Amino acid sequence: MPNNFASRLDGISGSAIREIFKLLANPQIISFAGGNPAPESFPKEKLAEISSRVLLENGERILQYGPTRGYGPLMDEVLDIAKKQGIKADLSNIIITSGSSQGIELMAKTFINKGDVILVESPTFIGAIQTFKTYEANLVAVKTDEEGILLDDLEAKIKKHSPKFLYAIPTFQNPSGVTLAEDRREKLVKICSENSVKILEDDPYGELRFSGEKVSPLKSFDKDDTVIRLVSFSKIISPGIRVGAAIGDNEVISKFELFKQGMDVHTTNLAQVMVYEYLKSGDLDGHIKEIIRSYSEKKALMLSLIKSEFPSGIKISPCDGGLFIWLTLPSGVDTLNIFKKAVKKNVAFVPGTHFFAQGGNNNTLRLNFSMVSKEKIEEGMKILGKVIKDNI
Amino acid sequence: MPNNFASRLDGISGSAIREIFKLLANPQIISFAGGNPAPESFPKEKLAEISSRVLLENGERILQYGPTRGYGPLMDEVLDIAKKQGIKADLSNIIITSGSSQGIELMAKTFINKGDVILVESPTFIGAIQTFKTYEANLVAVKTDEEGILLDDLEAKIKKHSPKFLYAIPTFQNPSGVTLAEDRREKLVKICSENSVKILEDDPYGELRFSGEKVSPLKSFDKDDTVIRLVSFSKIISPGIRVGAAIGDNEVISKFELFKQGMDVHTTNLAQVMVYEYLKSGDLDGHIKEIIRSYSEKKALMLSLIKSEFPSGIKISPCDGGLFIWLTLPSGVDTLNIFKKAVKKNVAFVPGTHFFAQGGNNNTLRLNFSMVSKEKIEEGMKILGKVIKDNI
DSSP: OOOOOOGGGTTOOOHHHHHHHHHTTSTTOEEOOSOOOOGGGSOHHHHHHHHHHHHHHHHHHHTSOOOTTOOHHHHHHHHHHHHHTTOOOOGGGEEEESSHHHHHHHHHHHHOOTTOEEEEESSOOHHHHHHHHHTTOEEEEEOEETTEEOHHHHHHHHHHHOOSEEEEOOSSOTTTOOOOOHHHHHHHHHHHHHTTOEEEEEOSSTTOBOSSOOOOOGGGGOSSSOEEEEEEOTTTTOSTTOOEEEEOOHHHHHHHHHHHHHHTSSOOHHHHHHHHHHHHTTOHHHHHHHHHHHHHHHHHHHHHHHHHHSOSOOEEOOOSBSSEEEEEOOTTOOHHHHHHHHHHTTEEOEEGGGGSTTOOOTTEEEEEOSSSOHHHHHHHHHHHHHHHHHTO | OOOOOOGGGTTOOOHHHHHHHHHTTSTTOEEOOSOOOOGGGSOHHHHHHHHHHHHHHHHHHHTSOOOTTOOHHHHHHHHHHHHHTTOOOOGGGEEEESSHHHHHHHHHHHHOOTTOEEEEESSOOHHHHHHHHHTTOEEEEEOEETTEEOHHHHHHHHHHHOOSEEEEOOSSOTTTOOOOOHHHHHHHHHHHHHTTOEEEEEOSSTTOBOSSOOOOOGGGGOSSSOEEEEEESTTTTOSTTOOEEEEOOHHHHHHHHHHHHHHHSSOOHHHHHHHHHHHHTTOHHHHHHHHHHHHHHHHHHHHHHHHHHSOSOOEEOOOSBSSEEEEEOOTTOOHHHHHHHHHHTTEEOEEGGGGSTTOOOTTEEEEEOSSSOHHHHHHHHHHHHHHHHHTO
16 A cells, blocks of 8 residues: 655655664674764663662552653652752653653654744754654754854844744754853853743753863753753663653643653653662762763874874864764865765764755764774774875 | 744643543542553563663663664564464564554654544544644544444545544454454455555554454454554553554554654663563463453453442443443433542542543443452442442
C-alpha cells in the first residue's frame, strides 16, 4: 500500500547525518564524530548496586506506571541544584524528561505553528534543527562571535521576524564550544523578555568546565517566565539512561506534561530513581571532577596535535569545556570532501555544514574529544592532519 | 510573559481525566479507575538480579547512547515472537518504542495532517483520542458490537471520510474488553487494504486470555503493509520500564525512527536489556500464566459482586481477558454524577463518556479489576453498588 505521509515530512530526510553514523558502526573507525561521553567515565558499579537495591526495596512502585511529571524526590533534587544556581522554581515549574532532546520536542510541539520563526545560534545542534523542521518552523540564524550571540543581531532579527522563541546552548555550545559571555546574559534575557520572545536554554555541558570563570544560567536572570531551561544528566552520569528535566513557567510545563503523556507517559521510573540515588550518594562532585580532568587532558592533546599535525591557517574556536573543538579551515576547503577521504582511512568527524540551519560554511568541522582514548586521539589526529594537508 | 501557544492546543484540556487521577493520589481511595497491572505481579527479584548483572558486565555500552531503532537482540526476540504469531517481518520492519503509547504518537506524527480523518472504535483508549487531537485529527467513530468493529459500518465510514488510518485495539479492547471476532479479522484487513487505509493495531492485552479461543493478530493477515502493529511489555512484565515495539512497513518504521530521534533519541538501554534478558530467561510463560490465574479470579469476583450488589438492568460487555469490565447502565443514568458520589465514599472508576471521541454515552463506565486486591474489590464493589442503587 502506498504511504500517504503527513506534509511535515516533505523535504525532511535527515539522511546525511544518518549516513555518517552508519559508517561509524565499523569498529575500526576512530570517531571524533559523535557527542558521546567517555564510556570509562560511567559509574557502572555504583549504578549496578543502586538498580538492584531500589528494585528489591521498591520494585512494586518502580515497575508500576508513574506520574508523567516525574519522580518527586528527583524533581526536588533538581530544583535544589537550580536554586544553588540562582534559579527560582518550585514543583509547578519542573518536569522530568527522557533526556533533554525530549525537552526540545516538547517546546516545539507546545509553541510552533507551521511557518513560525525560531531563532537559533549559527551553528547549532543538529538534533534541534531537525526537530524544529518536523514542526515546519522557519529557522533563522542569529550571528555569533567568540563570546556567543551578538545582541545587536538578536534584536534586529527579533524586530524583523517576530520569532516564537530563541533556542540557545549558551555554555560550551554544540558544535562551536563557545560560551556566551557573562555580561551578555542578562541583556539577552531582557531583550527577549521585552519583545515577548521565549528562550529555550539547553545546558547539557555547563558542569564540564576546564578553565575560565563560571557563568550564570540564563534562567537565573529570568524575571517574568521568559526562559525554559533544559537540564541533562547525559554528560555527567549517563546518556543511555535518558534522564533530563525542563524548568520554566508553570503554564508551559503543564503543556509539556500534556504532550509527554502521548510521547512516553513518563520517563522510565528505574532510570529516574537511579539518577536520584546517585545524586544523593554524594559521589557526583568527585565524579564530575574526574570527568573534567580526563576531558581537559584529551582536549589539550587534541589541540597540540592540531598545532603539530594540521596545516596552518586553521581557526580554532575558544573552548573552556564541554565535548567539542570547532575548526574553521581556509575558505574554499570542503570538509564534506575531506570527510569522505578521512573515512577511507578510518577516521571520522562531522562536517560543519550540517550544523547550519541553511547549510553552507563548508570549510568548518567539529571534533569530539571526549569519547576516544588518548592513544586513538593521537593516531586519528595524525591521519586526519595528513588528509587535510593533502586536500587543501 | 504571555504564552503564545501553538494552535494545536486550542480546545485541548485533558483536564477531566487529570482531575480523576489527581483524586486517586488519596491512598484511601479504592481505585477501579486506572489500567495498572497488579503490583505484586512484577518480577522484581529477577529484574533486580538482571539489572545489576548487565550493568556490571556491559555498563560501558548500556550507559552510553544507543541506536534509535533499539537494542538488536531485543528486536530479534520481538520478531521471533511475532513470527510465531504468523507475522512476517525482519529488522527493517521494527523499532523499539518507549511503551506502545509512543507508537501511537509516532503514527500520528507520521501520518496526520490537520483535519485528516482517523477512524477509531467507539469507545476507545483515552490516550489515543488525546494524542490524535494534538495532531488536529478529525476522529470518526466506527460502530462496534459484542464481536468488535462492524465491517459494514467500517466500509461506509471509509467511503464517506477517506480516513488516513484506523486505530484499533482488537483484543480485550480498552475500555470495552471486547475482542474482534476471528472471522472478521481477515476481512477487516482486506477492506482497509483495498481502500488504502492503514491500520494501527494496538495489542497490549492480547496475552492475557482467561477464556475462549485464541485469535490471530491483524498483522498476521497483512499482505501489503497495511498494518502497523504495536507490541507492549507493560502488562506482562512492567509498565514502569516503558518498553514496547512497533512492527510494520519499513518505510513507515524509518519515519518513526526519524521522529523518535527527537522524542527521546532512544528508549533507555537498561530497560531494553532487562526486557531482553527476562524474555531469554524462560520465565515469561509461567509468569503470564500466574497473571492470568490472578486476574481471572479477580474478574470473576467482580462479576459476582456486580450480580449480587448492583441493581439489575446493567449490561456487561463480554470479556475473555485483559484488565477491564465495561458496564452500560439503564439509559438516563449519569455515571459522571455517580462518580462524584462514589469518590466521596472513596471508590473510583472512569465514567464511560471519556472514552468516546465525541462524548455522550453518559450511562457507561469502566472498571479495572487487575490492580486492587480481592479484599478491596469486595469492599469497593459493595460501596459502588450502593451508590449506583441510590442514584438510578
